Amino acid sequence: MKKVFSLIVSAAFILAIKPASAEKIPENAKKLIRYYKERISGFQDNHIVFTDGTRMKWDDGIKNKSYQQLLDVPDLEDMFHDKYNKRKAKIPLPVNYDPGRIRVEPFFLKLYGESADKVRENLREMVWCPKLVGQK
Template sequence: MRANRRLAIQALAGALAVPVLALAGARTAAAQTSNPAFDRSRLDRLVAAYPDHLAAIEGDTLVWRDGSRMPTGAGQPERSFDAMLKAATIADQLRQRYEPGPPAGPPSRDHSPGRIRNTPFFIAMYGDCRRGAVSPRLRPVTWMPRTAPQPLPVTTVNDIATRMERVIAALEGLPDRFKAYLVPSGGTYNCRTVADTGLLSMHSWGAAIDVAVARSDYWSWARRRGDIPYRNRIPFEIAEPFEAEGFIWGGKWYHYDTMHFEYRPELFA
C-alpha cells in the first residue's frame, strides 16, 4: 500500500513538476490537523506523579533519577488505539485521561485510559518479574482483615503497599452490603501477560489488585462482533477509596475489567 502510494505521488509530482518533498510536507500537515499535537503538560504530570523515580523532561526525553534516559515519543503523531496498545510510546500511555468520580455513563469507544502501557517504562520502575526482580520488592498486605483476612503481596515501590492499606481501611468502613464485591480478592501480584496483547500486566509488577471475581465483568467474556456492550455490577463506592490513593478502575474502560484496580496517578484529570 505504502509503496504504491509513494509511486502514485511520484507520478503526480512528475506530471505537475512539483517536488515530491513538498507533497510529503502537505500530507504531514494534514495528518497533524486530524491528530492534534500532544499535550506536553502530561509529561510534567508524569514526572510529578513518580517523584522517587523521575527527574525531568528534556525535549523529547524522559530523564530518570538514576540518570537513564528514555524517548517519550511526544513528537510522534497519535496512532489508532490498537496500534498504541500493541507498542506504546511513553507519550501514548498518557493520551487518554482518567476521570475520577462517579461515571457519567458508559465509556466511549476505545476510551480505556491506562490500558495503553509502555512496558520498558514500567519494568524500569518496578523491575522485570521474569528475572526475579519484582519479588524482593513485594510485601504482604492483609486484604479486608475484619471481613475475610487474605494476605496479598503488593509492591513497596511508590509506597503502593502502604497506599493499599489505606484503601483497605476505607473499604472496611463501608456498610456490610458492599463486602460481597470485595472478598475474596482475585489477587494482586502475578507474573503474567494480558490475554489480548501478550504484554506484561500491571499485576506482574505487584501494582494492581482484582476485587471479587464473582461480582465482576470483563469485556472479552461478553464480546460478540463489533461494539463491546458495557456491563458493570461493582458500585462506585468500591472505586472511590482506590481513586483517592491514585489507583484507576478498569470499570471506567471501554474494554471494561470491573474487578481491576492499578496504581496510575499520572492519568488523573
C-alpha cells in the first residue's frame, strides 16, 4: 500500500511539472519559425532562437505604442501590427495602415546578411513565372 501511495504521489508530481517545450508560442512567431526554418530553430523564454544559438526578443512588453514608436523601436511582435487584408480593402484605408512597414532591421540583417557581399552569398537563381515567361 505504501508503494502504491508513493507511486501515485510521484506520478501526480511529474504530471504537475510543466515541460519547457509546453511554452505557448505566439502564432506569428510560429510563422517565422515555419518559413525561416533554415535560420530559426524555435522559440524560448519570449525569444526567437536562431539556428546558430543566438536569440532575439519577441515582445518588449511595451503596449499601446504610438505609430512613431512602432517605427522607431519595434520588437518582432510589432512587425505583425498591421495585417495584410485578403479581401477588398476598405477605402479610405485607416491612417498609418501599412502592412510590412514596421520592421526590426537586425532581424532581417540576421536572416539575409549584414552586407551586400553576405546578401549575395545567400542569393539563389530561380525560374520566375515558369508558365508565363520561364525567365531567371
